[in-house]
Amino acid sequence: MRITHVVVTDAFAGVEAHVARLARAQVEAGHDVTVVGGAAAAMRGATGDGVELRPGTTVAEARRSLAAGPRPDVVHAHMTAAETAACLWTPVLARRVPLVVTRHFALVRGRSPAGRVVAHVIRRTVAAQISISRFTQERVDGPSEVIAAGVEERPHPRGAALRSPVVLVASRLEPEKRVDAGVRAFAASGLAGRGWRLVVAGSGSLEVATKELVAELGLDGDVDLLGHRDDVAALMADAGVLLAPTPGEHFGLSVLEAMASGVPVVADGSGGHVESLGTAGGPGLYATGDVDDAARRLRALADDPALRDRYGAALQARQRVEFSLAHQAAATERVYRGVLP
Secondary structure, three states: OEEEEEOOOOOOOHHHHHHHHHHHHHHHOOOEEEEEOOOHHHHHHHHOOOOEEEOOOOHHHHHHHHHHOOOOOEEEEEOHHHHHHHHOOHHHHOOOOOEEEEEOOOOOOOOOHHHHHHHHHHHHHOOEEEEOOHHHHOOOOOOOEEOOOOEOOOOOOOOHHHOOOEEEEEOOOOHHHOHHHHHHHHHHHOHHHHOOEEEEEEOOOOHHHHHHHHHHOOOOOOEEEEEOOOOHHHHHHHOOEEEEOOOOOOOOHHHHHHHHOOOOEEEEOOOHHHHHHOOOOOOOEEOOOOHHHHHHHHHHHHOOHHHHHHHHHHHHHHHHHHOEHHHHHHHHHHHHHHHOO
């Protein structure tokens, strides 16, 4: 099958990583796959050499890239700009090539007058929708099938005794991510006085505000604000705990990556976190927005290395069964085959 993914950005973050991993898994399953859009160098590193990459940093450029190569059997768009670019390409608009879309965010299309016009065209053109979680499925417009993201299997994790006493937050520093809640939870846990550190890997508009909060809480010597990092997997392999403080997270790729690494996770008990962690047992989910509850769970894990080992192993086992790339690729292929002529 010839598949073209479209993601209209010049970046490489959660959505682009989702696309790159899926594209690589589809190539490994024997398909001919092209990706339009995303930061080219990072995309190439994530997809490998088997995926064709074309530029698509704007809607117009993505449309031109769609028309440039052999006609695909299916176009798979990710986010509204990519859906718009696909709908501007005549074979998709005329429904000669089916359009499948993945809803990455728990939002309804068309929140402005112009957006509602575009949303109407997209809804009439889309052949099938995929949601990344039940949380997202329940909040988007139109029916969709839930197919969770998958990540690569990683080696059996190092035991707690071989990991650093680090609470890791891997997140963009933007208001909706609530990294400030993670900093406050670490402060309330008292772990800084027990030799633990908070490490924040991520950049964004709240970098200065986060530094100011760290200073306000007296944590200057106990918190490392690393900015954007390309080695988050290595940071996870060494961390004692991952803290995921975002309320209403649509799914949470960093949580899934931590699970693959066997890292214990403490996460806001809402959104997609409930689906990834909710049935794995252990102390993972805290009452949403409750900094003190998060702090208690961090202390419980820090005080019990055996609990960290058991919980991390349970999370890794769950990832390998429920959130593998092979499972995601096979489920996505079934959606494609359901809309092909």
